[in-house]
Amino acid sequence: MRCCYDLSNGWRIDCLRGGGESSATKDDSGATVIKFGINVANPAKQEPTTNAIVEAFNKANEGKYKVEFEAADTESHNKNMKMQASDGTLPQVFWLENSQASEFQDADVLLDLTDFLNQNADVKTALAGGDAAFLTDKGQYGLPYQSNVQGIFYNKKLFDAAGVAYPTDDTTFDEFLDMIAKLKASGVTPLAIGSKNSSFAMWEFNLWLNRYGWNDTISKILAGDEKFENADLTKAFDKVQQLAKSGALPENMSTIEYFDAKQQFDDGTAAMFGTGQWDCAEFDKNIGEDIGFWWGPKFEDSDYSQETAMKVPSAPIAVSATVADNAEVKEATYAFLKFYYGKQAAEISYENAMFPATTYEGLAPASDKHAMNAMVEALDDGYTSPSAAPDQMVPSAVQQALYDGLFGVMQGTYTPQEALAKMDEAQANQ
């Protein structure tokens, strides 16, 4: 029973519900309503792709199913999901910070999606292994929300003006430093980056870590058999330090945010910017066909393969375990997931310049999506990508220590060794 008491415009007092906890919520048309908890406050503006997919789903299933957003900025969203997990009111489907996934799994609040994948072989095929990143011995706790392609965007016009050749797959780290020196001499900021409240914005360095063997050693480190402070990762952090010392980064990087740094790239005062496909639409608007995309430098002193890219599953979307309590809700949730990973949704993604988590034949960005086409071009080299981005493979505290470490080295407050030791410390506190 749910009793409502209306008091001037939307003031409701919900009495404690007795019994029928698992009854499905219906809207006026009789459609089963499920909630999608998303990490932005304003999905239409801030996650237009997902918003469009949800709208398409709602339209196709009018009177049958309906997806509604439960929207809040990332920080509030993460808090909310934790609290709602404690009282069983999680939205049916929600975006999950992957570094917190194990915490959610341990609390047994996530639905194992193995069953869903078994019932929908076509989805499993389309995901092309992207689901593996979210499979543990406790089950399939999530599915990739999107595909992230991460690397360095560059502005061809500024490269031309400085008389510097565009970077290629073969550009080495030393050549990269030369490039930086010339760009700096031409009066632009070579690589824009901001650390204030944006330590997560280190995407270009995921590839660096991986080219120094992160993917091969991380499981050993997490198991306690190896340390972050090892010869290879020390080299990787050394390179970050050299980059900073070369003067590539904005002087005031500690007081600017990711948004300010991006603006420097947008308005042509910075030549390069590390990010992912989510910024494609913005670059199309500001830089247009002058945009180029590059994975990052080749490191000749590394023993690990340099033919690696960074096309990785983004954070997962997870399903609340309570979905299993009600057949109608479960049906609606599965229908939505099936749609979300279907071809129509993938098309919508491409239209909005996002890489979907799925792969379907014959889908490609339109020719005026310059930034995304630059990424597709880079992807054509056939490099392998790890199962997940390095920063997404570790628990929150270690992730934070990784972010602090990278920016600490860039800002000169940590040596590479100190940064890595901090990560070991965070791991030890787990």
Place this chain on the structure above:
Amino acid sequence: MLTKRSKIVMTIIMIVVTILMVFPFLWMLLMSFKSNAEILSHPLSWPKALNWDNYRNALKTLDYPRLYLNTFMVCVVSLVIELIITFLSSFALARMTYKRPGLQKAVYGFLIAGLCVSPFILLFPVYRINLFFGLREQWALVFPYVASSISFNTLLFVGYLKALPVEIDEAAIIDGCSIWDLMIKVILPMTKPVIATVVIFNVLYIWNEYPFASVMLRSQTDYTLSMGASFFKGTYTVDYGGIVASSVMIIIPELIFYGLFQKKIVGGMVAGAVKG
């Protein structure tokens, strides 16, 4: 009375201080007419033209009447509850006699201690407590807001009530007042300035409160004004223009409200009351 010259000097100092204090606010007004790229790339420049886009955009993005109404309702309900309960308790602490003054001081100290707590410590526990009592939507905000105001209100009310001369009570008692008469007809009217102060601060607190609002409210139809800014700042995008414009729209009513209430603090009522 002040001499003319000292008045002029004081007015000049006042104007200088005011300009210094208000400068960032004026700057913000200017920013609200600039595009997002202009704000980021040329923070100090004069806006190219009086560009109302940010306001139009803000009005399109947010349902302001609803936000104002929600915030207003939460404000009114919280304020009514907190003023009643904290006035009563402060009256008991400030103007009643205790056999054990130590107990009185202990209760006072206990109530003041809440000032030392940062709100975010309370978030998780309060969420569960709300749940336990079945408090949802705006009710999930009202009680935390009332509770958060208790320390501040006690501090101000008790301080003020203690300063009122004891003779007032004695005179009232001789006139045959009951405790309710004394409290409501005699003391309460004399407390207007401090009530105005308390009202101002609590309204502004609730108007701007974000941590509780972002966590307790789930449905957009319940959102309060302070949630507005998050609609312009996502994980990968930010619209400073929208944030600034929506902030201006939040602040202007506050300033007007403050201006109106500030006059209530003007008093000298104590003096009058003592004589009467």
Place this chain on the structure above:
Amino acid sequence: MHWLSKTRYKIGFLLPTLVVYTVFIIMPILIAIGYSFTKYSGIGKARFNGVDNYVRLFKDKIFWKSLTNTAIIFVVASVLLLVLSFFLALLLNNTLRFVDVSKSLVFSPAIIAPIIVGIIWVYILDPKIGVINGILRAIGASGLAQQWIGGPTLSPYSIAFIYFWQQLGYLTTIFIAGLKMIPEEVMEAVKVDGANAWQRTWHVTIPMMRSTISTVVILIITGIFKIFEIVQQTTGGGPNHLSETLVTYSYSMTFQSSDYGYGMSIATVTFLISLAITGLYFLFSRERS
């Protein structure tokens, strides 16, 4: 008097406040303190780990850095605020032209959304694009240009200053309310006695405003231990936690590193320090009076 102070009145008057306060403030604090003795991520089951968090905290350099920063902010901001808000209140308590407008505008910093405060002050203090360094360079004093924020040392001072700017109008308002309580007859009487403005302030105004002053002092002390958004928006605690305060560090541990137990141990210590200083002030001010 005594006959009014019946126990049942006292209980009746105090009870509603005590109940709400205990349920929504004290219980949560106790719960939080309880969590400070556990390993907890904010979800699932908390695991009791004794005083581990406190031991870790004692050895945590960033914790000590946050404590130092908080102490710097405390010293700088409390002195500035107490003295200047008092004098500003004296000034604005005169019948001057536009004084009401001025009161509102001086108050305006207290109500600007934190994110805007952040944007504005970054444009003022930023070492590269900020107004202050811009002016210093323009007048040829670039040697004086500093890393006001974002550097390793000056951030806490800058934060103290921003906090001062933000709170000045707020505390001035409370002082003005206190000034209004001084009976005009008293002031007139002293004036007739020939006391000058300084003597009147020192011998009449300040003693008569003892309770207001103590209110303001308590608000300053407790307020400084809650400074959060200013830091978040100007430096985000950076670079690398160097400008972290106790509250922001506790927040970052609790919500960014998902280390709820450890975050709560920092919060508990912060709460106790703030409580201790407030308590000391109470004792001290009572002895004096």
